[in-house]
Amino acid sequence: MTEPEAKKKRPDTTRLQGIARAYTESAVLFAAIDAELFTHVRNGAVTEAALVEATGLRAIDVNRLVTCALSMDLLRWSEAAEPVLENAPDVDAYLVKGEPRYAGPWMTFTRPDVPKWFEMTELMRSERGTHLGMYEELTVESAKKYHQATSSIGFGAARRFVRTVDLSGRRHLLDLGGGSGAYSITAVEAFEGLRATVLDLPPVVVATDQYIEDAEVGDRVDTVGADFTVGEFPGPVDAVVMASNLPIYDGDVIGGVVARAFRALESGGEMHLIGEMLTNDRTGPIDAAMWGMNELICGSLGRSHTEAECAGYFTSAGFTSVEVTEFVPGVLSRCTGIKP
Ligand SMILES: C[S@@+](CC[C@H](N)C(=O)[O-])C[C@H]1O[C@@H](n2cnc3c(N)ncnc32)[C@H](O)[C@@H]1O
Known part of the structure; x- marks a missing residue:
């Protein structure tokens, strides 16, 4: 190795310091959402003076917030001769209040968990965890807020x-x-002649019934209040989807769900398991790993699953043509199989 190469590869603390203070980025995002910073920018408050007026915050705090948002690429400078502030494209699509695609409730949904993430060591030592975790205490009110x-x-x-x-x-x-x-509402809207049954916990x-009513698809989508970790599923059906539940449970539970879905399917039917899956060597994505750790915080016994593990649940159940493909790049994968 030449001298400059050796120098380049010498470890320093930069990456570790970044990880140690990564929580600051979450905190700034939450504060910006609280202050409706991006909504004000879209509505024309594109200078710090205008943002002081719109948010009611002190000029110094607007300066701090805008500086952080610029450095995190949440805000950008426009290319005008006299640059003004503008939202980054994803921010403009999802963090402007009042827009149909506003995702503020999801972005801040896990915010109440923040203190517990910093008690992780104690939580691990307490060895707690229940089968349903956060879903154990669900009420109709908390379910409405969650969804x-x-x-x-x-x-x-x-x-x-x-x-x-x-x-x-x-x-x-x-x-x-x-x-x-x-998934059910969107699927019956997209495919003529399709009916759907949403199975979820009773609260x-x-x-769900309210979403179905609002979409006016009550004649094609029904609901069943049940725990999918026990009992046989309503059938026969010719398609099954299970989305964004994966890390809540361990391999035995997910394997059992896939096996019961197989039994509910007609021959030739298909199943799709969509979730945050790890690569087989478990080196990422970080998001999939963190959703597994989230289950410690929420008090379940679940963990992250690799793509190969998910494919294994399908083949053990009897599915053929099993494959895992990217669904939302870097976030969600989709495992599919056909019942012979
Ligand atoms: C993150 S949400 C995903 C909802 C939906 N599939 C989607 O992708 O928009 C997870 C859902 O799984 C449901 N769930 C978790 N454990 C369950 C169980 N044991 N039985 C039935 N539903 C369960 C929760 O109640 C919740 O509605």
């Missing part, structure tokens, strides 16, 4: 699902842990 948050991104994911998976000719979709009903389906 206000999940629906703000769930319907987008569901639109991607119907663009990616052709369910034409299918008659009945079973949506396990369907929450707001995003949740009260919220």
